[in-house]
Amino acid sequence: MDLLAVVALVLVGVTAVPYLCFLALYAWLRPTGSPVDKRSWEPTVSIVLPTYNEADIVETKLDDLLAVDYPKEKIELVVVDSSTDDTLKRIRECFEGLDVPELVLLEEDERRGLAPALNDAYKAASNDVVVKTDCDSKLSPDALREAVANLADDDVAAVTGQNVEVLGGSEVESGYRSVQSHIQQLESHLDSTLIFHGPFSAFENDAIIPIDPNSLADDTELALKIRRNGKRVIFDPAVHYMEASHSAFRKRRKQKDRRGMGLIRLLVQHRDALGKYGKYGKIVLPFNWWFMIVSPWLVAVSLIITTGAAVSLFGVGGVAFPTLVGAFAYLGQNDCLGPFQAFYSIFDTQVSLFRASVELLRGKGDGTWEVDAELREAFE
Ligand code: GDP
Ligand code: MN
Numbered sequence: 059m060d061l062l063a064v065v066a067l068v069l070v071g072v073t074a075v076p077y078l079c080f081l082a083l084y085a086w087l088r089p090t091g092s093p094v095d096k097r098s099w100e101p102t103v104s105i106v107l108p109t110y111n112e113a114d115i116v117e118t119k120l121d122d123l124l125a126v127d128y129p130k131e132k133i134e135l136v137v138v139d140s141s142t143d144d145t146l147k148r149i150r151e152c153f154e155g156l157d158v159p160e161l162v163l164l165e166e167d168e169r170r171g172l173a174p175a176l177n178d179a180y181k182a183a184s185n186d187v188v189v190k191t192d193c194d195s196k197l198s199p200d201a202l203r204e205a206v207a208n209l210a211d212d213d214v215a216a217v218t219g220q221n222v223e224v225l226g227g228s229e230v231e232s233g234y235r236s237v238q239s240h241i242q243q244l245e246s247h248l249d250s251t252l253i254f255h256g257p258f259s260a261f262e263n264d265a266i267i268p269i270d271p272n273s274l275a276d277d278t279e280l281a282l283k284i285r286r287n288g289k290r291v292i293f294d295p296a297v298h299y300m301e302a303s304h305s306a307f308r309k310r311r312k313q314k315d316r317r318g319m320g321l322i323r324l325l326v327q328h329r330d331a332l333g334k335y336g337k338y339g340k341i342v343l344p345f346n347w348w349f350m351i352v353s354p355w356l357v358a359v360s361l362i363i364t365t366g367a368a369v370s371l372f373g374v375g376g377v378a379f380p381t382l383v384g385a386f387a388y389l390g391q392n393d394c395l396g397p398f399q400a401f402y403s404i405f406d407t408q409v410s411l412f413r414a415s416v417e418l419l420r421g422k423g424d425g426t427w428e429v430d431a432e433l434r435e436a437f438e
Contacts, residue, residue, distance in 0.1 A: 060367060060370055060371055062363060062366050062367035062370050063367040063370075063371060065363055065367070066360065066363045066364040066366075066367040069356060069359060069360040069363060069364075070360050070364070072356065073353055073356040073357060073360060076345065076348045076349075076353075080241070080244070080345055083244065083341075084240065084244050087244065087247060087248075089243040089244045089246070089247035090243065091243070091294070091295060091296065092208055092217075092246070092292065092294040092295075092296065093243075093246045093247040093292055094208055094211040094213070094214055094290075094292065095211065096204075096207035096208055096210065096211075096294075097207055097210040097211075098203065098207050098210075099206065099207070099210050100128070100129065100132060100206075101132075101185070101186035101187045101206055101209070102132045102133075102134070102185035102186050102187070103128065103132060103133050103134070103185050103186070103187045103188075103189055103202060103206070104133075104134045104135075104136050104183035104184060104185040104187070104188045104189070104263070105123060105133060105134070105135050105136065105159075105188075105189045105191060106136045106138070106176065106179045106180065106183055106188055106189065106190045106191070107119070107123070107135065107136070107137045107138075107191055107192075107193060108137075108138050108139075108172055108175050108176055108179065108190075108192070108193075109137060109138070109139045109140075109141055109145050109149075109193050110139070110140050110141055110145075110169060110172075110429055111141045111142060111143045111145060111429060112141065112143075112145050112193040112194075112429075112434075113141070113143040113144040113145045113147075113148055114434060114437075114438055115193060115194060115434050115437040115438060116145050116148050116149060116152075116193060117148055117151075117152055118437050118438070119193045119194075119195075119196075119437070120149065120152045120153075121152075122196050122197060123135065123191070123197070124159075125199055126197060126199055126201065126202050127199045127200055127202070127203060128202045128203065130158040130159045131158045131159075132185075133158070133159035133160075133185075134159060134160045134161075134162060134183070134184065134185050135159050135160070135161050135162065136162045136164065136179045136182050136183050137149055137161070137162070137163050137164065137179075138164040138166065138175040138176070138178055138179040138182075139163070139164070139165055139166065140166040140168065140169040140170065140175060146163070146165065149161075149163065150163075162182055162183075164178055164179060164182060166178075169426060170271075170425075170426075171271065171272070171424075171425030171426045172273075172276055172425065172426075173269050173270060173271050173272065173273040173276050173425055174271045174425075176190065176269065176276055177268050177269060177271070180266050180268075183263060183266075184263075185263060186262070186263055187205075187206055187209060187260055187261070187262060187263060188260070188261045188262075188263050188266060189202065189205065189258065189259070189260045189261075190256070190258075190259045190260075190261070190277060191256075191257055191258055191299075192256040192257050192301075194257075194301065194302060194430075194433060194434050194436075194437060195256070195257030195258070195299050195300060195301045196225075196257075196299065196300040196301075196437075197257070197258060197298070197299050197300075198222070198297075198298035198299065198300075200298075201219060201258060201297050201298055201299060202260075204219075204294060204296045204297045204298075205217050205219065205258070205260040205294065205297045206260065208292060208294050208297075209260065209262055211290075213289060213290050214289060214290045214291070214292055215261065215262045215265040215284050215289030215290070215291065216254070216259065216260065216261045216262070216265065216280070216281050216284050216289070216290075216291040216292070217259075217260050217291070217292050217293070217294050217297065218242075218251070218253070218254040218255050218258060218259045218260070218277070218281070218291075218292075218293050218294075218297070219255065219257075219258040219293070219294060219295075219296075219297025219298060219299050220235070220239050220293070220294075220295045220296075220297060220298060220299070221235045221255065221257070221299060221300065221301050222298040222299070222300060223300045224300075224301065224302070224303050225300055225301065225302040225303075225436035225437070226302045226303060226304065226433070226435075226436045227393075228303040228304055228305040228393070229305060229393035229399050230303075230304075230305045230310065230390060230391060230393065230399070230402065230403050230406055231303035231304075231305070231310075231403070233399040233400040233402065233403035234400070234403035234404065234406065234407055236400065237400055237403065237404060238253070239293075239295055242293035243293060243295060245293070245341075245342045245345075246290075246292040246293045246294075248337040248338075248341055248342060249290065249335075249336050249337040249338040249341075249342060250281075250285050250290045250291045250292055250338045250342065251281075251291065251292060251293040251342070252278060252281075252282065252321075252342055252343065252346045253278050253321070254277035254278045254280070254281040254291070255277065255299070255301075256276075256277055256301075257299040257300075257301045258297060258299040259277040259280075259281070260297075261280060261281075261284065262289075265284045265287065265289055266280065266284075267280070267283045267284070267287070269283070270327075271425060272423075272424060272425045273320065273324070273425065274316055274317070274319055274320025274323065274423060274425065275317065275320030275321050275323070275324045276320075278320070278321060278324060279324050282324065282328060282331075285335060285338055286328070286331060286335065302433040302434070302435075302436040302437070303433070304432070304433070305391055305392070305393050306391055307387065307391045307406070309432070310391075310406065310410070311410065311413065312427075312428075312430065313430060313433075314406075314407070314410040315410045315413045315414050315417065316414075316423075316427055317410075318350070318407075318410045318411045318413070318414030319414040319417055319418055319422070319423045320423075321346075321350055321414075322350055322351055322411065322414055322415060322418060323418060323423065325343070325346060325347055325350060325351060326351075328343075331343060332344060332347070349411075350411050351411075351415065353408060353411075354408045354409075354411040354412035354415060355412065355415070357405075357408045357412070358412050361380075361383065364379060365379055365380045368380075386402060386405070387402070387405070389402075390402030390403075390405070390406065391406075
């Protein structure tokens with residue numbers, strides 16, 4: 059057989075093995091729901107909301123927060139704002155005449171980036187539990203109760219939730235989210251999960267530690283640091299939120315590439331955690347290293363070599379292979395792949411992670427970005 063074809067087969071095989079191992083572990087453990095015994099209690103909660111030019115949607119967000127099922131006198135809302143538009147004015151209007159929840163407004167003189175803003179907000183938050191939420195998201199009314207029930211467990215200091223409805227209807231995103239939810243349940247049942255989600259992350263206040271001012275993965279960074287300090291950080295699929303997303307290839311790249319850069323940089327910064335902290339460092343972190351750092355390069359090289367092998371085996375007919383991949387990407391981004399949509403979603407994520415690695419190698423990735431106006435239309 060052609061040497062290129064052998065190399066291509068080996069590469070595809072090597073890329074697949076860790077995924078198959080993880081799948082086998084999943085099939086063996088069959089993790090479902092939260093990994094801990096939840097207990098209902100009512101600690102005081104600080105809800106942290108960072109805003110940068112969200113005037114169009116901030117009222118919707120506040121209405122949504124005021125509708126959570128939780129005693130309002132036990133809630134404090136900490137807003138940290140660096141807007142140049144009417145965001146602050148809108149927030150003040152919403153709170154006019156309201157005694158509860160208490161409002162703490164931190165006004166920044168200029169935009170410094172999300173991570174420094176959050177560090178200030180976390181310092182100002184005075185309640186037992188701190189919930190961080192993004193302006194462009196909605197929470198299920200019971201999200202807070204479900205989340206704090208996990209924190210009743212003494213070993214757990216942070217919990218994140220599940221995107222149950224992708225606003226705007228992107229099937230690329232919902233396909234990926236359903237795969238991710240299974241991965242995060244397995245990770246949480248083994249020990250702790252890596253990724254914490256911007257629309258909903260809850261932390262015990264006394265476990266919070268400052269994050270890197272340049273961080274592009276603020277919630278995940280905080281969770282990782284808390285895990286390194288000894289407490290578990292878990293994913294509970296019963297904690298529901300909603301966020302908007304695109305399907306189109308080009309539109310997805312900006313946000314997803316940036317998020318990928320944040321995660322890859324974080325893993326590399328904390329490479330010394332590999333192998334430590336029980337199954338977190340022995341299974342969860344290595345799997346994420348594989349998925350986010352190694353596998354995207356293997357996928358890219360496999361595509362090139364398989365194309366080479368196809369051409370050397372079948373001549374011009376071999377071009378059918380890259381054409382098929384192109385058709386797969388075209389149908390995938392138009393949400394037309396039906397049962398195979400989830401495979402495209404993973405491929406899409408690998409594309410972002412590959413591009414993110416390249417950008418990081420080129421020295422890109424500071425702490426501010428253009429807020430996606432189109433995604434906010436779903437909330438107006
Ligand atoms: P994405 O969801 O990862 O694309 O991030 P977003 O652009 O939606 O930002 C997440 C949240 O942080 C939103 O509520 C933004 O308004 C807010 N935000 C983004 N950048 C800044 C910033 O520089 N300062 C402050 N205070 N908030 C920010
Ligand atoms: Mn967002």
